[in-house]
Amino acid sequence: MLLWSSLLITIAVTCVAFVPTFTAYVIFRFFLGVALAGSNFTRICLAVEWTPIEKRVLVHTCNMYAFTFGQILLAGWAYLIPEWRWLQFSTSASYGIVLLFSLVVPESARWLITHNKLHMALKALQKVAWINGHKEQGRTLTPEIILDHIQEDLSTVKTNSSFKDVFWTPGLRKVTFCVIFVW
Incomplete structure (x- = not known):
């Protein structure tokens, strides 16, 4: 699930940057939202499953702080790249990294x-x-x-x-x- 949702995220976020119509933009954003939900839930479940009990709170807290930190970074990145298409395309590289990471994460036992x-x-x-x-x-x-x-x-x-x-x-x-x- 993590691998497929990461692949869908990478494809959708890249397509969003290059679609010519608003309808296509909305469709790809919908797929991006679905894939992000699947990726986030899967990542959280795997983190909880593979983490020792005494460290689960710390791991989950760090996971949630990563979202906040990402939003802060995105605001700064958007300041540096004001054109929305290039901003969208430049963020797709980070999803590609997540896709590569999902290749090495062990599947849920x-x-x-x-x-x-x-x-x-x-x-x-x-x-x-x-x-x-x-x-x-x-x-x-x-x-x-x-x-x-x-x-x-x-x-x-x-x-x-x-x-x-x-x-x-x-x-x-x-x-x-x-x-x-x-x-």
Whole structure:
């Protein structure tokens, strides 16, 4: 998803700079918005999934600050390049960098497992364990261990849930209200 949305972003942002009509501009901006949403959600999910629990808040905060920093940089960049077409085209290079970065980011292990790609998930988990400094734990991972953890997780899943479950416990209620307020 990250690779495809990054590719769509790069194509759409480049096309926006060169389209001759307003209708085409709006269409490509629509595709750009769809692709940006897909890219942002995927990037945030992967960052949370691949980050150790104790560092997730820091990683998510840095991710959100990157948006703000990007907006500040864009304002300065727009001052230097006042012609909107050249400004649009010049920002497409940054999306190309994101596209290249998405080639090396490991796929979600959960997604790979649910799509019967256990060996690819094992390689991704071992790679992330190595990056996080847990080389020995990564070496001891086997498909059987992963399947045992999956079965353990599936046994704790509640089969019939409802909307009231997000208000059931005080902690979850607090998080739910905070998210509702922020959005």
